[in-house]
Amino acid sequence: MKRFALVMLAAALILMTACSTSTNHETKHGTNHGTNHGEGGSKTGNAGHEAGGEHANAGAEVHTEAAWKLSEEQVQPNSDTTIDVQINDDNGKPVDNFDISHEKQMHLIVVSKDLSFFNHIHPEYKGNGRFEVKTRFPAAGEYKLIADYVPTGGSATNKSTWITVKGTAPDMKPIKPDQELVKSVDGVEATLAYEHLVAGTDLNLTFRMVDSKSKKPVTDLEPYLGAVGHVVIMSADAGEYLHVHPSDDKSKGPDAKFMTNFPQSGVYKVWGQFQRNGKTFIVPFVIDVP
Ligand SMILES: [Cu+2]
Incomplete structure (x- = not known):
């Protein structure tokens, strides 16, 4: 009985560790072409209740990194921009297979810094870990891009980066809780x-x-x-x-x-x-x- 309690305690500690890694870390950078490496949080918020299963085969877990590239060196408001996301494993090798989650291999969320703009798009898988999507940003300013995907053999992952759209950014709108839902x-x-x-x-x-x-x-x-x-x-x-x-x-x-x-x-x-x-x-x- 005592041993069982210890095992449960250990499991709880592992779970807590898993939860604490769910915070996002990201690198900030401008629109410089080429080497935009987004370091998003590796696990999504559901890490907690799935952690038990994941740790059972932790050795086989696939870890990935995302490298971001934009077609335009200077992204302009309201003009077509192609976003290129390259997903590699932690040895730098392209990840080949992605599970279909909510009917897609990748979901890409785009938000303005004040969250007043929201876009949910689906990059096309080009093979060899590369996803591509054409989009437009409505105004100058900073935007966060979040790629949400499941590498086969891994778990739900999100990786993010910030980009800047050229020009004079409109004033940030305050994010105030709704009085009435x-x-x-x-x-x-x-x-x-x-x-x-x-x-x-x-x-x-x-x-x-x-x-x-x-x-x-x-x-x-x-x-x-x-x-x-x-x-x-x-x-x-x-x-x-x-x-x-x-x-x-x-x-x-x-x-x-x-x-x-x-x-x-x-x-x-x-x-x-x-x-x-x-x-x-x-x-x-x-x-x-x-
Ligand atoms: Cu989606």
């Missing part, structure tokens, strides 16, 4: 609900959707990326990128439930992406996590 977007009124909002524990976030006019529950959500929707959460300083799981993939509304774990208290922005009538829409909320 209700938003109307594209004829849908969405309310964000949660029980026991507190940092450091698994919790459900529920987007409850009704028709903006009739207030009737929305029951015709279409699957988006293989689930009821897709949720991205970042801390107000853009430092933390959280992994979020849909709790019920098959829901068509009015409730879309997701599970996450806020690593520490503070202000976070939450973007829920859903699809209805063949069109996707984004519902953003800013919340203060105690």
Whole structure:
């Protein structure tokens, strides 16, 4: 019995170590062509509850690095820019295989520094660890790029970098927690609900959707990326990128439930992406996590 307790204690310690590595570290740099090495956090926020399984085969775990390259030396607002992400293992060898997660091999999130701009795009896999996507940035200023992928044999990984778009940046908009967690977007009124909002524990976030006019529950959500929707959460300083799981993939509304774990208290922005009538829409909320 005593030995069992010791094993449990050891397991808890390993788990705690896994959690503490989920903080993102990133390098900051301009748009200098060529060698943009983003050092994003290696594990997403779900490291905790998956750590047990991962450590069982820790020897075989695939670790990766991302090298970023932009087609333009001086990225201009509103002009096409190709983002090139090269994923290598820690020996510098290209990673060949990526698991499909939420229907894609890579998800790329782009946010402005004040989180007022959000874009979720899907780079195309070109082979040999190289992904490519063409995009545009709406204004001058700093943007964070976050690549989210699962190298085959590894776990959910995110790597990030900062880029600067040339010109005079517009003033940063303050990121203030919403007083009321209700938003109307594209004829849908969405309310964000949660029980026991507190940092450091698994919790459900529920987007409850009704028709903006009739207030009737929305029951015709279409699957988006293989689930009821897709949720991205970042801390107000853009430092933390959280992994979020849909709790019920098959829901068509009015409730879309997701599970996450806020690593520490503070202000976070939450973007829920859903699809209805063949069109996707984004519902953003800013919340203060105690
Ligand atoms: Cu995606």
